[in-house]
Amino acid sequence: MAENHDADALVTSTDPLHPANLIPELCASFYRLGWVTGTGGGICIRTGDKVYIAPSGVQKERIEPSHIFVLPYPQPDPSPHTDRIFLRRPKLNLKESACTPLFWNAFEKRNAGSCIHTHSQNAVMATLLWEGDLFEISHQMIKGVRTGGNGKTLSYLDTLKVPIIANTPDEEDLKDSMAEAMEKYPDAAAILVRRHGIYVWGDDWQKAKTQTECLDYLFEIGVKMKLAGIPTVLNN
Numbered sequence: 001m002a003e004n005h006d007a008d009a010l011v012t013s014t015d016p017l018h019p020a021n022l023i024p025e026l027c028a029s030f031y032r033l034g035w036v037t038g039t040g041g042g043i044c045i046r047t048g049d050k051v052y053i054a055p056s057g058v059q060k061e062r063i064e065p066s067h068i069f070v071l072p073y074p075q076p077d078p079s080p081h082t083d084r085i086f087l088r089r090p091k092l093n094l095k096e097s098a099c100t101p102l103f104w105n106a107f108e109k110r111n112a113g114s115c116i117h118t119h120s121q122n123a124v125m126a127t128l129l130w131e132g133d134l135f136e137i138s139h140q141m142i143k144g145v146r147t148g149g150n151g152k153t154l155s156y157l158d159t160l161k162v163p164i165i166a167n168t169p170d171e172e173d174l175k176d177s178m179a180e181a182m183e184k185y186p187d188a189a190a191i192l193v194r195r196h197g198i199y200v201w202g203d204d205w206q207k208a209k210t211q212t213e214c215l216d217y218l219f220e221i222g223v224k225m226k227l228a229g230i231p232t233v234l235n236n
């Protein structure tokens, strides 16, 4: 699929809700929460057959719409050995986010419309204090989290379980272990990466964002409870 001369139109809009405008705005708000500092973290948005992705290794709070990559979804040849196809690339010498294969897991395995990656210290602390492969909490405000990230919202009496996978030096290498965890735990709404952060998805950017907020709140309170010696899971 060739990039055509109108490619810039894919990231040019006066609509504040256009993905090319939303990604910079949302990244700036995530920066203020401490989720995407030091160039880490980010968000991607899929609208039907197009995926909008931020550049790699840049100050995420200073992205402009013209910096956004647009890719077709699905990719014409999804083999990991073929080069990625783009509908539009920035004119600057930028590379797409290293998280692209992980965002793709959320699209392919959960039909997500958006995926958020944060380096929130609440999420990272949760991966350090929960030593197994699951973060668990119950009897808290978990109602904003959906089963599988796209199903029914959880109830106060449910136990929220978020799988934890090991980090790797290169983000691309997390793709398979993230996919395995998503298959092993089909009800999981997100995947934690130990000593790194979290990937959260949703049907659209609003649901991905609110679920990331809910989860971050739960990690924060869960970490405080654990440090205070309070059990985070109660029998119903």
Ligand SMILES: CSC[C@@H](O)[C@@H](O)C(=O)COP(=O)(O)O
Pocket (backbone or CB within 6 Å): 038, 039, 040, 041, 042, 054, 055, 056, 057, 058, 096, 097, 098, 099, 117, 171
């Ligand atoms: C701040 S280093 C970590 C990054 O390599 C990665 O995990 C990340 O969060 C963002 O990757 P990026 O390629 O800049 O979008």
Ligand SMILES: [Zn+2]
Pocket (backbone or CB within 6 Å): 040, 041, 117, 118, 119, 196, 197
């Ligand atoms: Zn990261």
